[in-house]
Amino acid sequence: MNRVDIDNKGIPPLAGICTYDEACKPGFTVDRSVELLKRFNYISKSLNQMLSAHLARVPEWEVKCAFGYHLWLDAEHSAAIRKRVSEMREPPLGLDQVPDDKLRIWLDEAIRGDDTIELLIGFYRVIRKEMIKALNRYLDEMNRIAEHPTYRLLRGILQDQEEMAAWGEQALTALIDLPEKEKLAAHWENHLQTLLKAAGGIFGDVTPEPCTATLRSDGQKYEMDPVPRRDERFIDPYNTSAKIDSYFWDENCSPEERAYSLIYKRLREMDVPEWMGPILYKIEGKPWEYYTDLSRQLWDETRHAMLGEIGLYFGGVPFYKYPIPIGSSMILNTELTPTEAHLVLWRIEQSLMPKQTGKQKEWEIAKETGNPISLLIQDYDWADEVLHAQIGHKWLIPDYGSLTATTEIADQAMKAWGQAAGKAAEWSEHKEWWPQFMEEIRENETRNASGVMARYKMR
Known part of the structure; x- marks a missing residue:
């Protein structure tokens, strides 16, 4: 009206x-x-x-x-x-x-x-x-x-x-x-x-209905299960026989091997969200900005794993076909405290910042391989990791008073992680699989190239 x-x-x-x-x-x-x-x-x-x-x-x-x-x-x-x-x-x-x-x-x-x-x-x-x-x-x-x-x-x-x-x-x-x-x-x-x-609904203005339901909750904070799990598609999750962190550095490796080692490294990053979950859930009393920043970092790390998943799809290989190591998140979640796990994460991020050995160099290697998906992934991975190093710097250094003190205690956490990591090594026979993976990648590339040529001739 x-x-x-x-x-x-x-x-x-x-x-x-x-x-x-x-x-x-x-x-x-x-x-x-x-x-x-x-x-x-x-x-x-x-x-x-x-x-x-x-x-x-x-x-x-x-x-x-x-x-x-x-x-x-x-x-x-x-x-x-x-x-x-x-x-x-x-x-x-x-x-x-x-x-x-x-x-x-x-x-x-x-x-x-x-x-x-x-x-x-x-x-x-x-x-x-x-x-x-x-x-x-x-x-x-x-x-x-x-x-x-x-x-x-x-x-x-x-x-x-x-x-x-x-x-x-x-x-x-x-x-x-x-x-x-x-x-x-x-x-x-x-x-x-x-x-x-x-409860009267989310608005709280509906007449509450009597409830006699038996509750699972005892009124205390939920005790999370920190053990990381993968479903039946994933094989041999503690197998670390493939030296994925070194293949892309080796100039004697072929361009496709260097490209796919970087892609697989991104796929493997799912263990980071798995060990960040307990950090977000168990560390209490921080300003909400802390949880927002770490949630963003957790999402970025999840996204990196998804980019690795896409990279393998581009190469014609299901992302779950070969081992994706889960030992890091298993040990960090079960052997270290959430604070120690955060310190380990920050120390790793710091090690990725130097130009000649860090993310910029990974990007340069990806560019040299000529693989467009590997380059795209590394471009954004590099940008994200710079942000992540800043997040760790923002929230950890004030707790320990200085960069030097934070680095020292983070190195102690890294040492504890390294000592405990030996347990995970015993949970696999570490059967070699990387050569088979690369053979499949090369066969797919050859087949795809032949298909492109056949379509070109038909025109």
């Missing part, structure tokens, strides 16, 4: 954000907006922690990749919401407090999924879908002009949540392949929905 005719010269008014009538809705008060944003923040923060706690444990490579990506998005969502709340009220903001104990019970239960299916049911089919409903409700009821910064923020978060939920549904469709699995999945979903109803 138009209250009055306005001559806007045919130009969309109010910057095209909404109509006059839409702009006249009362929306949320600042207090109510802050209250709801704190609930959204708590869920985003909790999702980041949930995925961090389970990335190493889930055996499916594709799920690890998604967890690595999505926990970074969750960290970014939390950081953005925190910034918005800080613009709306004087401190203290209370952003690290639990906004509703019933929400805590719901989320504490979801993190305790027994297997990948239950984890995906909780994180994607329940929590993210409920977040989508809550975000849509907020966007529908808010006044888009009065709190436009919130409108713009939540629209972006909503798009991310919709994409993540869609991935989760596709993954569940693939994994729930038997009637008994479907039955168990439905039971877990109903259990979590019951707890959400008992």
